[in-house]
Amino acid sequence: MSKTPASPKGKPAPKSQPRKAPSKPEGAASEGDRIAKVLSRAGVASRREAERMIAEGRVSVNGKKIDSPALNVTAADRISIDGQPLPEAEAPRMWLYYKPTGLVTSNSDEKGRKTIFDELPEDMPRVMTVGRLDLNSEGLLLLTNDGGIKRKLELPATGWLRRYRVRINGRPKDEDFAPLRKGLVIEGEKFQPMTVSLDRQQGANAWLTVGLREGKNREIRRAMEDIGYSVNRLLRVSYGPFQLGDLKPGDVEELRPRVVRDQLGLEPEVEKPAGRPTRSRGGKPAGKPGSKPAGKTPAKAGKPGGKPAAPRGDRPAQRNGGKRPIGKNPRR
Structure with missing residues (x-):
């Protein structure tokens, strides 16, 4: 049996102690969430905007200003922005x-153009857009107060189908759209395959229904230009299971909390008493938080409730193949 080696002075050497992990920098946390994510979930800003606010020295944690988003925080931490306590996160809406x-889909525009936030009802809380629609495009835009929802729905992995009614100048044939169905490469940028159906010819223009699962900048316009056609009207009619229905330009409708939870796979939360309903620009209620969603059952994610009917004249159709969308009831 081996003996414990002696020390230089003849005394037994002390037993080896387990090595301690190196101490973490002050302010670091082994659990919790990144500060930018917490700010985003509280509806203060998107993650990118939150990181910018941190870099500008506007955010403090436990009384100390931070200048890096590389910090985890927990419910025990005290967070303030511009000296004001961080508001409690609301239920996802x-x-x-x-x-x-x-209208520009951004919080501000360097050219001084009006943004969607200039035109939203005054009683709307702070919201973020899910994706974008360019200046000359119209139709369905999803809004949320939750940065986590925004990020989830914008991720390519979510893969929700977005449908558009597109009017192009010219007299195309169905085979002209074969390159779009296969997938294009434009200026080194790869576009995923689109679904394209030629609905009708209307004078010098043709109406199409286009579906895609990603949202590159001006994707449909650039794709059409690549095969020789110019888009003169583009209207998004659905985003996953959510439909434009019979909303009119400028209208806003809040989705029922249960629909939001079911469609996004969120955990049930204790619902707070509903506040004042958001109102559309026309002054009519635009959907109470507790109102019943249109349709007997929500549409399945990624499969809108049917192919939009061909437009009458210059106005794209709002009907939905006889099925009611998640949103306002279409006209009968």
Whole structure:
């Protein structure tokens, strides 16, 4: 049996002690969530905007200003923005919004153009957009107060189908759209295959229904230009299971909390008493938080409730193949 080696002075060497993990930098946390994510979930800003606010020194944690988003925080931490305590996170909420043409989908515009936030009802809480629609595009835009929802729905992995009614100039044949169905590469950028159906010819223009599962900048317009056609009207009619229905330009409708939970797979929460309903620009209620969603059952994610009917004249149809969408009831 081996003996414990002696020390230089003849005394037994002390037993080895387990090595301690290196101490973490002050302010670091082994659990919790990143500070930018917490700010986003509280509806203060998107993650990117939150990181910018942190870099500007506007955010403090436990009384100390931070300048890096590389920090985890827990419920025990005290967070303030511009000296004001971080508001408690609200239950996730979503709205359907008919974005008119001529509005920019951003919080501010360097050219001084009007944004959608300039035109939303005054009683709306702070919201973020899910994706974008360019200046000359119109139709369904999803709004939410929850940065986690925004991020989830924008991820390519979510893969929700977005449908558009598209009017192009010219007299195309169905085979002209074969390159779009296969997938294009434009200026080194790969576009995923689209679904394209030629609905009708209307004078010098043709109406199409286009479906895609990603949202690159001006994707449909660029794809059409690549095969020789120009888009002169583009209207989004659905985003996953959510439909434009019969909303008119500028209208806003809040989705029922249960619909939001069911469609996004969120855990049930204790619902707070509903506040004042959001109102559309026309002054009519645009959907109470507790109102019954249109349709007997929510549409399945990624499969809108049917192919939009062909437009009458210059106005794209709002009907939905006889099925009611998640949103306002279409006209009969």
